[in-house]
Amino acid sequence: xxxxxxxxxxxxxxxxxxxxxxxxxxxxxxxxxxxxxxxxxxxxxxxxxxxxxxxxxxxxxxxxxxxxxxxxxxxxxxxxxxxxxxxxxxxxxxxxxxxxxxxxxxxxxxxxxxxxxxxxxxxxxxxxxxxxxxxxxxxxxxxxxxxxxxxxxxxxxxxxxxxxxxxxxxxxxxxxxxxxxxxxxxxxxxxxxxxxxxxxxxxxxxxxxxxxxxxxxxxxxxxxxxxxxxxxxxxxxxxxxxxxxxxxxxxxxxxxxxxxxxxxxxxxxxxxxxxxxxxxxxxxxxxxxxxxxxxxxxxxxxxxxxxxxxxxxxxxxxxxxxxxxxxxxxxxxxxxxxxxxxxxxxxxxxxxxxxxxxxxxxxxxxxxxxxxxxxxxxxxxxxxxxxxxxxxxxxxxxxxxxxxxxxxxxxxxxxxxxxxxxxxxxxxxxxxxxxxxxxxxxxxxxxxxxxxxxxxxxxxxxxxxxxxxxxxxxxxxxxxxxxxxxxxxxxxxxxxxxxxxxxxxxxxxxxxxxxxxxxxxxxxxxxx
Ligand code: ADP
Ligand code: MG
Numbered sequence: 312x313x314x315x316x317x318x319x320x321x322x323x324x325x326x327x328x329x330x331x332x333x334x335x336x337x338x339x340x341x342x343x344x345x346x347x348x349x350x351x352x353x354x355x356x357x358x359x360x361x362x363x364x365x366x367x368x369x370x371x372x373x374x375x376x377x378x379x380x381x382x383x384x385x386x387x388x389x390x391x392x393x394x395x396x397x398x399x400x401x402x403x404x405x406x407x408x409x410x411x412x413x414x415x416x417x418x419x420x421x422x423x424x425x426x427x428x429x430x431x432x433x434x435x436x437x438x439x440x441x442x443x444x445x446x447x448x449x450x451x452x453x454x455x456x457x458x459x460x461x462x463x464x465x466x467x468x469x470x471x472x473x474x475x476x477x478x479x480x481x482x483x484x485x486x487x488x489x490x491x492x493x494x495x496x497x498x499x500x501x502x503x504x505x506x507x508x509x510x511x512x513x514x515x516x517x518x519x520x521x522x523x524x525x526x527x528x529x530x531x532x533x534x535x536x537x538x539x540x541x542x543x544x545x546x547x548x549x550x551x552x553x554x555x556x557x558x559x560x561x562x563x564x565x566x567x568x569x570x571x572x573x574x575x576x577x578x579x580x581x582x583x584x585x586x587x588x589x590x591x592x593x594x595x596x597x598x599x600x601x602x603x604x605x606x607x608x609x610x611x612x613x614x615x616x617x618x619x620x621x622x623x624x625x626x627x628x629x630x631x632x633x634x635x636x637x638x639x640x641x642x643x644x645x646x647x648x649x650x651x652x653x654x655x656x657x658x659x660x661x662x663x664x665x666x667x668x669x670x671x672x673x674x675x676x677x678x679x680x681x682x683x684x685x686x687x688x689x690x691x692x693x694x695x696x697x698x699x700x701x702x703x704x705x706x707x708x709x710x711x712x713x714x715x716x717x718x719x720x721x722x723x724x725x726x727x728x729x730x731x732x733x734x735x736x737x738x739x740x741x742x743x744x745x746x747x748x749x750x751x752x753x754x755x756x757x758x759x760x761x762x763x764x765x766x767x768x769x770x771x772x773x774x775x776x777x778x779x780x781x782x783x784x785x786x787x788x789x790x791x792x793x794x795x796x797x798x799x800x801x802x803x804x805x806x807x808x809x810x811x812x813x814x815x816x817x818x819x820x821x822x823x824x825x826x827x828x829x830x831x832x833x834x835x836x837x838x839x
Pocket of ligand 1: 336337338339340341344361362363364365366367368369404
């Protein structure tokens with residue numbers, strides 16, 4: 312197998328192609344692209360198999376366009392694709408790839424006025440992307456000139472076969488000369504009839520298959536939240552994030568049941584799925600989820616294995632996956648069929664190292680995202696409460712509360728608007744208003760920093776560099792984010808950024824420094 316290519320620049324591509332790929336915002340080739348583009352450029356017939364959404368269009372589009380002779384447009388490459396939507400979408404992508412080289416690509420599909428297509432073909436194009444039926448139509452009418460076609464692509468071959476296009480495909484193939492033809496076949500799966508087709512029409516094809524395990528999908532945004540209050544944090548994120556269908560993974564069946572019940576009691580449309588449920592219970596949950604009557608599915612790894620739903624917007628790891636393979640499996644449930652997806656992982660501070668290991672082994676990037684702030688949450692909740700309040704008012708079943716409002720207003724001399732506003736504040740924020748982690752509220756640190764107390768100091772030969780190196784290596788934080796360090800005879804104060812305080816605390820507390828056991832706790836303002 313070929314060595315993986317890390318950048319488009321290391322493939323022998325012309326400036327025009329590199330510029331186009333850059334315009335399209337592709338940073339690096341996807342695995343299927345890295346392996347097939349060089350083979351196509353070398354002139355081989357190539358069979359490429361990779362899951363949907365892995366960039367197969369550019370995998371054949373980039374080298375095909377690179378190889379196109381410049382000059383007067385004539386039909387040199389023909390792409391067969393199963394549906395009208397794919398024809399349009401693929402032609403668009405090829406037009407982008409060929410933009411700087413001024414390559415013209417035309418989609419041809421049933422349902423569009425054939426006269427228009429005939430005119431466009433006459434005007435001259437380099438590439439046609441067509442559905443088999445309509446192409447046959449043009450061949451029969453003699454309105455498409457295939458004599459100069461050098462590259463033939465069977466795209467989404469498994470779908471074309473499923474749709475019964477095999478005879479049409481064979482007829483088209485028989486109309487294209489074979490001597491110097493390069494044939495490329497791309498497909499998500501490789502059932503036997505496709506192998507047969509390849510054996511009959513391709514010349515010593517090179518096969519490239521990318522298995523689901525070792526791909527990192529470019530379309531998935533991967534983030535993690537670090538928190539000690541996973542449930543509250545999850546609710547907060549669900550409340551501010553625009554989500555569609557989402558799957559939340561838990562480690563155990565018990566975990567699924569608990570989280571499902573907790574989310575339901577907060578009013579989320581959630582349902583659980585695990586192995587202890589009867590088949591009919593599972594079917595019911597899946598039906599609701601599929602039809603969108605429920606948007607949150609909570610599942611164990613095992614239960615989720617059979618799920619095949621294309622429009623999942625978010626995968627949430629409520630429990631960190633056991634290993635990188637499970638991570639890749641889980642997040643692969645979103646970002647399918649070319650859609651964008653988001654994978655979120657919730658970790659407790661002590662699970663940070665485990666997350667980094669998964670990130671490294673899965674060869675991916677999982678970016679830290681701060682939890683939505685109390686203010687962001689409040690903004691969103693204000694919108695929600697308007698909606699909900701409107702509904703309550705419409706239903707007109709709140710007479711029993713009238714007495715309270717009028718009592719308060721008369722006793723305290725408040726007008727009704729004040730009482731209503733105060734009631735909303737109470738409902739949204741509680742009596743004391745929004746607050747962060749109370750333990751970090753007032754430690755006497757600089758703004759945005761939390762001051763920590765350590766029970767070791769000069770007596771234990773602690774120096775500032777010991778603190779910096781222990782914190783940065785144990786808690787894996789950059790040394791330069793650590794703030795003021797004050798070392799005294801028997802103890803030390805260290806300031807760390809608020810959002811990292813929890814991690815430092817949980818990693819360093821009961822850890823050792825210079826052989827001494829350390830206690831770490833949030834400082835009290837009056838200490839020192
Ligand atoms: P497939 O045919 O394998 O289902 P597509 O070719 O339709 O996948 O590609 C899916 C999406 O990924 C498209 O929006 C495409 O523009 C994008 N894409 C393709 N290659 C890359 C890449 N190297 N980097 C980023 N996005 C890419
Ligand atoms: Mg495709």
